[in-house]
Amino acid sequence: MAPYASDDSTTAGEVDDLRAGRRKAARYVVPVAVVGVAAATIGLVPAIADSGDPDLPEITxxxxxxxxxxxxxxxxxxxxxxxxxxxxxxxxxxxxxxxxxxxxxxxxxxxxxxxxxxxxxxxxxxxxxxxxxxxxxxxxxxxxxxxxxxxxxxxxxxxxxxxxxxxxxxxxxxxxxxxxxxxxxxxxxxxxxxxxxxxxxxxxxxxxxxxxxxxxxxxxxxxxxxxxxxxxxxxxxxxxxxxxxxxxxxxxxxxxxxxxxxxxxxxxxxxxxxxxxxxxxxxxxxxxxxxxxxxxxxxxxxxxxxxxxxxxxxxxxxxxxxxxxxxKSEGKPGKAPEGGPEVIGEGWNSVAVFDTGGEGVPSGAEVGGDMGGFLDSLGDKVTGKFGSGTVFKTRLINALITDDGKVYVGAVDKDALVKAADSAK
Amino acid sequence: MSQAEVVRRTGATEGARKTSPLWTFGLLRSELLTTFRRWRTLALLAVLAAVPILVGIAVKIETSDGAGGPGGGGGGPAFISQITNNGLFLVFTALAATLPFFLPMAIGVIAGDAIAGEANAGTLRYLLVAPAGRSRLLLTKYATTMAFCLVATLVVAVSALTVGALLFPLGDLTTISGTRISFAEGLLRALLIALVVAASLIGVAALGLFVSTLTNSGIAAMATTVGLLITVQILDQIPQLHAIQPYFFSHYWLSFADLMRDPVYWDELVKNLGIQALYAGAFGSAAWARFMAKDITA
CATH class of the missing domain: 2.50.20.10 (Lipoprotein localisation LolA/LolB/LppX)
Known part of the structure; x- marks a missing residue:
C-alpha cells in the first residue's frame, strides 16, 4: 500500500477507490484459498500416503x-x-x-x-x-x-x-x-x-x-x-x-x-x-x-x-x-465343466476350442438392422486356411467363431487364434 | 417481512447492545421465529410430511390385495421392498425419496430467500442499521437455513415413522447385509441417518446463500438455486462426466444407506460429509466476500 500513498500523481479519491477495490478483492481470497487448500488436500494426501515403499528384507x-x-x-x-x-x-x-x-x-x-x-x-x-x-x-x-x-x-x-x-x-x-x-x-x-x-x-x-x-x-x-x-x-x-x-x-x-x-x-x-x-x-x-x-x-x-x-x-x-x-485357459488346460473343449497350444497361448455344431455367428448383413450393425461393429471378419469366421475382441480374451460353428477362445491375439484354427484343420 | 417485525427485531436488541454474544442469539432467535412462522415455510414442511404418507398408503394398497411384495424386481426407491415387513423402513424409503429433490428444493427456497428476500422486501437495510454487522447477519442467516435443513429432515423422518407404525408392523429388522439388529438399534440408526441426510444438505444451503447475495430478487435466487440443483442432478447421471462427478454436492447423497450395512461402510459417508464441508467453506466464504462488499440499495 505504501507506494500508492506516496505517489503524487494519484489523487486522494483515487487512492481510496483503489484501496476499497483491493479490500473488496482481498475478501475473495478466502473462498479461493478454501478451494485451493481442498484441491491440494485431494491431490497431495493420497500421493503422500502412497510414497515410500516399505523396507522389507530381500526375498527370492x-x-x-x-x-x-x-x-x-x-x-x-x-x-x-x-x-x-x-x-x-x-x-x-x-x-x-x-x-x-x-x-x-x-x-x-x-x-x-x-x-x-x-x-x-x-x-x-x-x-x-x-x-x-x-x-x-x-x-x-x-x-x-x-x-x-x-x-x-x-x-x-x-x-x-x-x-x-x-x-x-x-x-x-x-x-x-x-x-x-x-x-x-x-x-x-x-x-x-x-x-x-x-x-x-x-x-x-x-x-x-x-x-x-x-x-x-x-x-x-x-x-x-x-x-x-x-x-x-x-x-x-x-x-x-x-x-x-x-x-x-x-x-x-x-x-x-x-x-x-x-x-x-x-x-x-x-x-x-x-x-x-x-x-x-x-x-x-x-x-x-x-x-x-x-x-x-x-x-x-x-x-x-x-x-x-x-x-x-x-x-x-x-x-x-x-x-x-x-x-482357466492358462492354469488348467483340458479341464472344463461341460462340453469338454479341447485345448490347442500350451502355457499362455492355450486356446480352448468348443464345437457348437451350429451355424456360427450370423454376420451383420444376415441379421440386418441395428442389431446387424452392432454385430459387425463388435467382430472382425477373418479368413484363413480354416475358412472364414469372426473374431470378437476384448482387452484380454479374444474369441474366434468360425462360420462352421467352432469357437476358439483364449487370452491370445487375433493372429494366434487364426493360427490355432488353422492347425486344428 | 413486515415493518412491525423489523421494529420488534431491532427493539429487542436495544437492551443488549453492549453484550454482543447474547445479541447474536437474540438475532438468531428472531430469525428462526420469522422463518418458521412464514406460511411458505409451513407449506414446504407440510409437503415434505406428505411424501411418506403417500408412499406408505401406496405401498399398503399395493400389497393389501394379496399380491407379493412391491417392486418385485427391486425397482423404486431404496428399501421400498422391506416396508411391508417393517414400518421403520418407511423412514429410510421416505428419506431416499425426498433427498434427491424435495428436500434440497425446500432448502433452495429458504436459502435463496435469506438475503435476496430481505433485499427484495426492502428490509435488508433496516436489519443492517441494527449493530449486528454484516458477517453476523450472514452467519445468522446460514444458521437459520441449516436449522431448517435439520427440521425438514426430521419432519420427513417423524412423519414416516408415524405412518410406518400405523400401517405396518414394527420389530427387529434385517440390515441390508443380512444381519439382524434390534428395533432400538434400528431407531438409533434411523436417527443417525436423518442427521446424515440433514448434513448432506449443507452444501446446497451454502450454495443457495451465495446465490442469494448476488441478487436483490428473492424469486431469482430461489429459481437459480433450484435450477443449479436440477442441473447437477442431471450431470450426475451422464457417464461421460464420471471424472468430475465425485465433486458434485449431490454425488454421495444416497450414501446414507451405508449406515444400514453391518458393519457400517464409512468410505462414502465420509466423502459425502467432506464434500458438504468443502461446499460450505467455499460458498459460505464466497457469500461472505460478496455480502461484505455489496452495495445495499434496498
Whole structure:
C-alpha cells in the first residue's frame, strides 16, 4: 500500500477507490484459498500416503511363493475392490455370454438372489465387496451396491444368498466335502480371493513364464512384497500379472493383470482394508427376514436347466472363474465343466476350442438392422486356411467363431487364434 | 417481512447492545421465529410430511390385495421392498425419496430467500442499521437455513415413522447385509441417518446463500438455486462426466444407506460429509466476500 500513498500523481479519491477495490478483492481470497487448500488436500494426501515403499528384507521369488503356500489365514475380514475393464461396451448380458464361452448360459431367472444371476455384474466396472472368513465353515461375501447389498453367507451347512434390494433369499446346503473347502490343499477350487488367483497362476509356472519379486508396496495399510509374473511367450494378450503378498501372513492382497497392449489394468482386484482378527460371530448369522421371498436351490433346477445340477457355492465359484476365464485357459488346460473343449497350444497361448455344431455367428448383413450393425461393429471378419469366421475382441480374451460353428477362445491375439484354427484343420 | 417485525427485531436488541454474544442469539432467535412462522415455510414442511404418507398408503394398497411384495424386481426407491415387513423402513424409503429433490428444493427456497428476500422486501437495510454487522447477519442467516435443513429432515423422518407404525408392523429388522439388529438399534440408526441426510444438505444451503447475495430478487435466487440443483442432478447421471462427478454436492447423497450395512461402510459417508464441508467453506466464504462488499440499495 505504501507506494500508492506516496505517489503524487494519484489523487486522494483515487487512492481510496483503489484501496476499497483491493479490500473488496482481498475478501475473495478466502473462498479461493478454501478451494485451493481442498484441491491440494485431494491431490497431495493420497500421493503422500502412497510414497515410500516399505523396507522389507530381500526375498527370492521361490521363498515368496513358499510363503504364500504356507500361509494359513483362517480369520479375516476386509473390504475388497475389484475393477474389471475388458474393453467391452457396457451391455449387461453380453459379458455373460462371453464369459461362459458361448456354451449357452442358462439365465437363472428364478430369483434375483440366485448367486449366478449376480456374477455377470462383476465382469465390468468397479465393485466393492466385503469378505469375512472364520475357519472352514463360516464365510461371507457381500457385494456392495447402491443402497443395497447382495450377501452370500456360508455358515455350517447353510448357504444363504440375500438380495436386500428385492428382499429375496436364496437358500442352499453345503455337503461335507464342500464344507472343507477352506483348505488350501484343494487346488481345483476356482479363484475368488487373491490367494486363489495366485495359486492358479503359480501352477502355470514353467519355462513359459518368468516369476520375479518386484520390490515392495503398501496394500490396505500393510507391508507387502510384489510378485511379478510375466509371460515369456509372444502372442498372448496378457502383459504382466502383479500379486502383492502380505509380508507377515503371506496372504495375497492385491492382484493386477495388465494387458500386453498397455493401458489400464484389465483386472485390478485387491483389499482396500483388511484385518486378520476374528470377525464377529453375528456376521455369519442369517435368518430370512419376515416376508422375504425364499427360493430353495432345488426350485431353481426347473427354471435353469442349462446348469443342471445344484447351484451351490462350489458352482458359484466356478462361475466366478468363468468370469475371469483367462486363468482357466492358462492354469488348467483340458479341464472344463461341460462340453469338454479341447485345448490347442500350451502355457499362455492355450486356446480352448468348443464345437457348437451350429451355424456360427450370423454376420451383420444376415441379421440386418441395428442389431446387424452392432454385430459387425463388435467382430472382425477373418479368413484363413480354416475358412472364414469372426473374431470378437476384448482387452484380454479374444474369441474366434468360425462360420462352421467352432469357437476358439483364449487370452491370445487375433493372429494366434487364426493360427490355432488353422492347425486344428 | 413486515415493518412491525423489523421494529420488534431491532427493539429487542436495544437492551443488549453492549453484550454482543447474547445479541447474536437474540438475532438468531428472531430469525428462526420469522422463518418458521412464514406460511411458505409451513407449506414446504407440510409437503415434505406428505411424501411418506403417500408412499406408505401406496405401498399398503399395493400389497393389501394379496399380491407379493412391491417392486418385485427391486425397482423404486431404496428399501421400498422391506416396508411391508417393517414400518421403520418407511423412514429410510421416505428419506431416499425426498433427498434427491424435495428436500434440497425446500432448502433452495429458504436459502435463496435469506438475503435476496430481505433485499427484495426492502428490509435488508433496516436489519443492517441494527449493530449486528454484516458477517453476523450472514452467519445468522446460514444458521437459520441449516436449522431448517435439520427440521425438514426430521419432519420427513417423524412423519414416516408415524405412518410406518400405523400401517405396518414394527420389530427387529434385517440390515441390508443380512444381519439382524434390534428395533432400538434400528431407531438409533434411523436417527443417525436423518442427521446424515440433514448434513448432506449443507452444501446446497451454502450454495443457495451465495446465490442469494448476488441478487436483490428473492424469486431469482430461489429459481437459480433450484435450477443449479436440477442441473447437477442431471450431470450426475451422464457417464461421460464420471471424472468430475465425485465433486458434485449431490454425488454421495444416497450414501446414507451405508449406515444400514453391518458393519457400517464409512468410505462414502465420509466423502459425502467432506464434500458438504468443502461446499460450505467455499460458498459460505464466497457469500461472505460478496455480502461484505455489496452495495445495499434496498
Amino acid at each position: 521369488a521361490q521363498q515368496l511363493i513358499e510363503k504364500i503356500a504356507q500361509s494359513d489365514v483362517q480369520q479375516l475380514s476386509g473390504t475388497f475392490k475389484i475393477t474389471t475393464d475388458l474393453g467391452l461396451p457396457d451391455l449387461g448380458g453380453l459379458e455373460s455370454s462371453f464369459a461362459s464361452g458361448a456354451m449357452g448360459s442358462g439365465s437363472g431367472d428364478g430369483s434375483s438372489a440366485d448367486p449366478s444371476a449376480k456374477l455377470t455384474e462383476l465382469a465390468s466396472g468397479t465393485h466393492t465387496l466385503r469378505v469375512a472368513l472364520d475357519g472352514e465353515n463360516k464365510q461371507k461375501l457381500s457385494l456392495l451396491e447402491n443402497a443395497s447389498e447382495y450377501s452370500l453367507i456360508h455358515n455350517g451347512k447353510d448357504i444363504w444368498g440375500y438380495d436386500s434390494k428385492s428382499n429375496e433369499v436364496f437358500h442352499g446346503t453345503a455337503d461335507e466335502a464342500q464344507a472343507g473347502k477352506g483348505k488350501q490343499g484343494k487346488p481345483e477350487e476356482a479363484p475368488a480371493t487373491p490367494k486363489d488367483f495366485t495359486e492358479e497362476v503359480l501352477k502355470a509356472v514353467d519355462d513359459t513364464t518368468s516369476v520375479t519379486v518386484d520390490g515392495t508396496a503398501h496394500v490396505a495399510g500393510r507391508d507387502a512384497y510384489r510378485l511379478l509374473i510375466k509371460p515369456k511367450q509372444s502372442g498372448t494378450t496378457v502383459g504382466a500379472i502383479t500379486v502383492a503378498v502380505d509380508a507377515k501372513t503371506g496372504m495375497p492382497l492385491k492382484f493386477t493383470l495388465t494387458p500386453s497392449s498397455g493401458g489400464a489394468a484389465v483386472i485390478d482386484a485387491g483389499f482396500t482394508q483388511v484385518s486378520f482378527a476374528k470377525p464377529a460371530a453375528s456376521t455369519f448369522d442369517f435368518t430370512p427376514p419376515k416376508g422375504a421371498k425364499v427360493t430353495e436351490e432345488g426350485e431353481l433346477e426347473g427354471s435353469a436347466p442349462e446348469h443342471g445340477g445344484t447351484k451351490s457355492e462350489d458352482e458359484f465359484r466356478k462361475e466366478l472363474e468363468k468370469e475371469f476365464g483367462g486363468s
